[in-house]
Amino acid sequence: MVMTITTPAWARDVTRVAVLTGAGISTASGIPDYRGPDGVWTRDPGAAEAFTYDRFLADASVRARFWRTYHGHPAWDARPNAAHEALARLDRAGIAVRVLTQNIDGLHQLAGLAPRKVLELHGTMRTTRCVGCRARTPTEEVAARATATEPRCPTCGGILKLDTILFGENLDGQVLAQAASIAKASPLFLAVGSSLLVEPAASLCRVAVEHGARLVIVNRDATPYDDLATEVIRADVTEVVPTIVGWLTTP
Incomplete structure (x- = not known):
């Protein structure tokens, strides 16, 4: 889709955001998906x-x-790219941000997010x-x-x-329970750069929607959760995420 200039309704008056990130947010940093x-x-x-x-x-x-x-x-x-940096900037702007990442690269923390605000679902x-x-x-x-x-x-x-976490291993139960609690409490749930094919992490999208969240998916390809989304954006995450952060931080 073509990005709009005006702030969409789902990005207005948001004070709390959960962001599920996958490999697609780190490819611009030179990490292959x-x-x-x-x-x-x-x-x-x-x-x-x-x-x-x-x-x-x-x-x-x-x-x-x-x-x-x-x-x-x-x-x-690898170094954090514009998408990682934008999420850290959103946190510094005073929005309550929690990142639930499927990535194992640590780039969210390198971008400036406090470790306690990043749940590494896959270690x-x-x-x-x-x-x-x-x-x-x-x-x-x-x-x-x-x-x-x-x-x-x-x-x-x-x-x-x-x-x-390798295939055949269970996710840490405490980490997954904390992620589910964050998804339930977040009025806006962004899924960025994830195929949403790997469970149970992908099911956090459904958990969020079932508890009233607006789900926005930013990914190059279609995902199994697109039908649940308030909006699906197919564009470069390094361009889209800073734009979304701009919307969320504009009075």
Whole structure:
């Protein structure tokens, strides 16, 4: 759709906003998405195997492939783009903002949002945890040892895994419950750069709508939740999100 100049009705008199963000908000920062036309799994469907929890635990070669994926990954050098920065600016303007992100890159925090205002639904790549003793280590320290083979826990020798949710793992129940509470309490719910194909994160859109929220979806492609939306915007998120923030902060 073509962006309007005047503030739409759904953006007026808003004091609280929940924002669900997906891979599409970080592609402009140089981080490839997974399911897009040039996505990681579109180009190499077999790569998804390394992101399956059971296979990860059972097969050392899968773990080695997983770690090779993150050795020199673009996310380590990525910087927040205009969309991340706009959401941080919205928070500084006094709007109550909570970001529920499916991303693991930490760019919302780097843009200036306080960690307590960002719920990382699928975890973070910034730290690594031993599946045995549960010791946590900064991932950059681990990744330096992950070249030809998988790294191992220096404390107990156990398997190391990013603090992220792999396929076959359950989301943290407390994090998901907190996200649902935020969705229920937010009169405006933005879904930005997400295919809304991965559950249960995507279902937060329905939770929000069922509790009276106006749902606005900003995504390049159609999503399963478009029919629930007050408005669907198909345009570059780095242009759309700053525009929406402008609407929300205009008296």
